[in-house]
Amino acid sequence: MPILKVNKLTKAFGGLMAVSNVNLELNQGELVGLIGPNGAGKTTVFNLLTGIYVPTSGTITLFQDNNQTQLQCLKPYTICKAGVARTFQNIRLFKDLTVLDNVRIAMHKNLDYGLFASLFHTKAYSEEENQLIEKSLELLKILKLHHKKDELARNLPYGEQRHLEIVRALAANPSLLLLDEPAAGMNPAETANLTEMIGWIRKNFNLTILLIEHDMSLVMKICERIYVLDYGMVIAEGTPSEIKANKRVIEAYLGEEVNHA
Amino acid sequence: MQKLLGSNFLKKAIFLAATFGLVQLLIVTGVINPFIMDTLTTICINIILAVSLNLITGFTGQFSLGHAGFMSIGAYTCTIITLRVPTTLGFITGLLAGAILAALVGAVVGLPTLRLRGDYLAIATLGMAEIIRIIFLNLDITNGAAGLFNNNQYVNWFWLFLFTAGTVVLISNFIKSSHGRACISIREDEIAAEAVGINSTKYKVTAFVMGAFFAGIAGSMHSSYFYFIKPDLFGFLKSINILVIVVFGGLGSISGSIIAAILLALISTSLQSIPELQMVIYAAMLITIMLFRPQGLMGSKELSLSLFKKWSSLIHRKNGGEA
Amino acid sequence: MEQFFQQIINGISLGSIYALIALGYTMVYGIIKLINFAHGDVYMVGAYIGYFCMTSFHMGFLPSLFIAMTFCVILGVAIEKIAYKPLRNATRIAVLITAIGVSLFIEYGTMFFVKADVRSYPPLTGLLVKSFKLGDIVITMQQLLIVGITVILMVLLQFIVKRTRIGKAMRAVSLDKEAAELMGINVNTTISFTFVLGSALAGAAGVLVGIYYNSINPLMGIMPGLKAFVAAVFGGIGIIPGAMIGGYFIGTLEVMVSGYGNSMFRDAVVFAVLILILIVKPSGLLGKETREKV
Numbered sequence: 115m116p117i118l119k120v121n122k123l124t125k126a127f128g129g130l131m132a133v134s135n136v137n138l139e140l141n142q143g144e145l146v147g148l149i150g151p152n153g154a155g156k157t158t159v160f161n162l163l164t165g166i167y168v169p170t171s172g173t174i175t176l177f178q179d180n181n182q183t184q185l186q187c188l189k190p191y192t193i194c195k196a197g198v199a200r201t202f203q204n205i206r207l208f209k210d211l212t213v214l215d216n217v218r219i220a221m222h223k224n225l226d227y228g229l230f231a232s233l234f235h236t237k238a239y240s241e242e243e244n245q246l247i248e249k250s251l252e253l254l255k256i257l258k259l260h261h262k263k264d265e266l267a268r269n270l271p272y273g274e275q276r277h278l279e280i281v282r283a284l285a286a287n288p289s290l291l292l293l294d295e296p297a298a299g300m301n302p303a304e305t306a307n308l309t310e311m312i313g314w315i316r317k318n319f320n321l322t323i324l325l326i327e328h329d330m331s332l333v334m335k336i337c338e339r340i341y342v343l344d345y346g347m348v349i350a351e352g353t354p355s356e357i358k359a360n361k362r363v364i365e366a367y368l369g370e371e372v373n374h375a
Numbered sequence: 376m377q378k379l380l381g382s383n384f385l386k387k388a389i390f391l392a393a394t395f396g397l398v399q400l401l402i403v404t405g406v407i408n409p410f411i412m413d414t415l416t417t418i419c420i421n422i423i424l425a426v427s428l429n430l431i432t433g434f435t436g437q438f439s440l441g442h443a444g445f446m447s448i449g450a451y452t453c454t455i456i457t458l459r460v461p462t463t464l465g466f467i468t469g470l471l472a473g474a475i476l477a478a479l480v481g482a483v484v485g486l487p488t489l490r491l492r493g494d495y496l497a498i499a500t501l502g503m504a505e506i507i508r509i510i511f512l513n514l515d516i517t518n519g520a521a522g523l524f525n526n527n528q529y530v531n532w533f534w535l536f537l538f539t540a541g542t543v544v545l546i547s548n549f550i551k552s553s554h555g556r557a558c559i560s561i562r563e564d565e566i567a568a569e570a571v572g573i574n575s576t577k578y579k580v581t582a583f584v585m586g587a588f589f590a591g592i593a594g595s596m597h598s599s600y601f602y603f604i605k606p607d608l609f610g611f612l613k614s615i616n617i618l619v620i621v622v623f624g625g626l627g628s629i630s631g632s633i634i635a636a637i638l639l640a641l642i643s644t645s646l647q648s649i650p651e652l653q654m655v656i657y658a659a660m661l662i663t664i665m666l667f668r669p670q671g672l673m674g675s676k677e678l679s680l681s682l683f684k685k686w687s688s689l690i691h692r693k694n695g696g697e698a
Numbered sequence: 699m700e701q702f703f704q705q706i707i708n709g710i711s712l713g714s715i716y717a718l719i720a721l722g723y724t725m726v727y728g729i730i731k732l733i734n735f736a737h738g739d740v741y742m743v744g745a746y747i748g749y750f751c752m753t754s755f756h757m758g759f760l761p762s763l764f765i766a767m768t769f770c771v772i773l774g775v776a777i778e779k780i781a782y783k784p785l786r787n788a789t790r791i792a793v794l795i796t797a798i799g800v801s802l803f804i805e806y807g808t809m810f811f812v813k814a815d816v817r818s819y820p821p822l823t824g825l826l827v828k829s830f831k832l833g834d835i836v837i838t839m840q841q842l843l844i845v846g847i848t849v850i851l852m853v854l855l856q857f858i859v860k861r862t863r864i865g866k867a868m869r870a871v872s873l874d875k876e877a878a879e880l881m882g883i884n885v886n887t888t889i890s891f892t893f894v895l896g897s898a899l900a901g902a903a904g905v906l907v908g909i910y911y912n913s914i915n916p917l918m919g920i921m922p923g924l925k926a927f928v929a930a931v932f933g934g935i936g937i938i939p940g941a942m943i944g945g946y947f948i949g950t951l952e953v954m955v956s957g958y959g960n961s962m963f964r965d966a967v968v969f970a971v972l973i974l975i976l977i978v979k980p981s982g983l984l985g986k987e988t989r990e991k992v
């Protein structure tokens with residue numbers, strides 16, 4: 115059963131076709147990789163999926179319990195409410211806020227108490243705030259960040275900042291999670307740890323995940339299917355072993371004279 | 376947890392009641408003379424203005440140079456109504472009407488302009504305040520450049536305290552709620568905030584409208600206490616003065632705004648004896664502060680008991696080391 | 699119809715003055731992203747220097763203009779070195795407040811020395827008081843002088859920015875400061891030079907406005923300063939031809955509103971135009987939309 119269908123998605127920046135005619139299809143519960151050389155347009159695809167950029171043309175459809183939503187004309191926050199959350203390649207945490215606040219803010223959209231309660235700190239306020247803290251700490255525990263809940267995000271080491279981005283995205287309670295290079299800058303041990311974590315999260319949160327990653331060991335290990343992007347176009351699609359053997363993919367990477375695999 | 380919250384609330388209530396009672400006592404006994412009362416009133420009004428602007432600029436990160444415009448809407452509305460209904464009830468009605476009108480104008484102006492970023496928003500809000508001022512200059516009901524006289528002074532220490540403390544408590548409460556955090560997240564990173572489901576337009580406008588509402592209250596109190604208003608009182612310079620209090624105290628620090636409002640009022644009172652140099656010194660001070668402490672007195676920290684403890688333990692340690 | 703052309707001619711003279719000030723705003727914003735609130739006051743100082751040259755020292759118009767421009771250059775560079783340079787890496791709001799502080803300092807400092815009274819500019823003499831008629835339209839030599847000097851200065855500016863090394867450096871720094879630095883451009887010198895150009899133009903505008911309105915006072919820089927800034931935003935801030943177009947547009951608009959509508963509302967109309975352009979096209983008439991890369 116599909117959860118996301120992308121049809122002929124195109125984005126032009128002036129004359130540059132950052133993404134052109136991309137078709138993607140993700141099934142419920144899948145873990146799919148999106149790879150490609152630098153500048154291939156991977157992040158741009160994420161920005162289109164999350165409404166940060168408006169597509170030049172094409173459609174994005176999200177399927178959820180019998181209803182389908184067109185995402186291509188929605189604002190980022192409505193897309194998030196519809197069930198798509200993401201992390202950013204160049205970490206975008208709320209740097210001057212605490213770890214706890216970073217997570218709590220992502221839970222705001224599911225909050226019930228209104229302006230009046232927030233001004234007068236009514237009973238509804240304190241009950242929901244307590245729940246918020248509890249839930250946040252639960253999520254933080256998964257990536258072992260709970261003991262740092264009062265630290266400012268900017269003071270976390272790089273790896274933990276990446277982890278916090280994932281927790282924050284989870285806090286938005288998505289059904290589709292987009293991870294943009296979650297392992298960037300991590301050493302092999304950390305990457306292995308992260309790989310395991312992503313699998314665990316997918317199972318326990320019942321998620322569909324689309325993952326951009328340059329670390330091929332990670333991609334090949336956990337992705338069930340992979341899309342390869344080059345110059346904004348999908349040049350290959352298939353299982354990890356099919357992709358490894360694909361000539362066009364090898365050319366695309368060798369043409370760049372960087373061998374990631 | 377519930378209990379802790381309760382005791383915290385009690386502490387605050389006792390502190391507020393004590394402050395009110397003490398000042399009331401000083402007024403009754405005549406220690407606070409009319410001159411000191413003027414300064415006290417200015418401080419309170421400036422606290423309301425600064426804390427409400429801090430919500431917009433310090434917490435939500437939206438740069439506004441037009442706060443005096445909202446203040447003037449409150450001031451004129453309240454005066455026009457109290458001139459016709461010269462009772463305390465008339466004053467309170469005028470004050471609320473002024474605040475609501477200011478909030479409405481805030482919504483009308485905010486919706487289209489809050490899409491703008493940084494400097495552009497600053498200039499747009501400046502333009503808005505200028506337009507409001509020019510409208511007041513040209514209306515009959517506002518008596519043009521000559522301004523309006525209010526015959527009665529309805530603002531006394533009770534109202535002053537009620538509205539100042541009310542503003543501070545409500546805005547602090549808001550900031551500590553999830554809605555307040557939504558505003559702060561916009562300041563931190565608007566794109567990330569939207570990506571986690573925060574409707575940034577909604578919260579920017581909310582902050583703007585709330586800020587305008589309280590600025591309207593400040594304007595009403597100003598008009599009622601000081602009897603006289605005219606459009607020039609609410610020009611560009613007034614907006615700047617409010618912003619200076621906020622920046623001097625620290626963007627995103629409510630206690631900073633309060634401290635700065637007090638300090639700046641004291642400084643300007645003491646400079647009143649040399650009127651020809653008052654503004655020059657004020658300007659020089661401004662430049663010096665920005666050059667040496669651009670984050671303001673408090674940064675984005677709040678004055679709190681734990682901070683006091685930290686300071687005192689630091690001092691103790693220092694003293695201990697010397698002994 | 700005659701009246702309309704007459705208004706256009708008046709608008710062009712006033713617009714010239716706005717354009718000269720707007721150029722300073724736009725160049726400084728283009729290069730360090732600062733709304734230099736003190737710029738309107740540099741222009742006011744220019745008017746006063748010109749005044750003293752002509753009255754106390756009985757100098758002619760052109761030498762007075764030249765001295766006023768020179769003095770403003772010194773003032774502008776001093777402001778940049780003392781107040782703005784130490785804040786190169788501070789937050790935008792800190793720099794903006796500093797600029798406002800400098801502006802207040804100059805306004806009230808000047809007021810302390812020359813007193814708050816309005817002074818009237820010495821009348822022009824000889825050929826310069828003549829005027830001639832084209833049909834029913836009156837063109838004064840004074841207007842020709844204002845427009846003439848403005849055009850000369852603009853041509854000169856275009857030449858400097860487009861044809862000289864330092865002009866190229868200015869454009870490079872405003873495009874990308876880090877990259878320019880890596881290419882061996884002295885960023886600090888370039889920024890100072892931008893202030894030199896902007897302040898010289900403001901000084902000239904000050905003297906010209908003295909002639910145009912005939913009266914000067916220490917707070918005269920605030921409103922024209924704001925309007926010139928509006929002009930710069932209108933044309934697209936950071937873009938030199940944009941500032942010129944914006945200046946002439948705002949000048950003409952203002953004269954038209956006074957002529958055909960209610961002069962009390964002319965400032966309100968200018969600010970309404972500002973808000974409109976910001977909402978419709980925040981990057982201004984000639985500006986390009988830029989988006990943050992995510």
Ligand SMILES: Nc1ncnc2c1ncn2[C@@H]1O[C@H](COP(=O)(O)OP(=O)(O)OP(=O)(O)O)[C@@H](O)[C@H]1O
Nearest residue numbers: 127132151152153154155156157158159989990991
């Ligand atoms: N806002 C923008 N304006 C102009 N061009 C852009 C913008 N965003 C991206 N691009 C361009 O689009 C192309 C694709 O960029 P994108 O960031 O999507 O690549 P990527 O596949 O994520 O690369 P990397 O692996 O380096 O992250 C690049 O050439 C980039 O310069």
Ligand SMILES: [Mg+2]
Nearest residue numbers: 156157158203
């Ligand atoms: Mg990328």
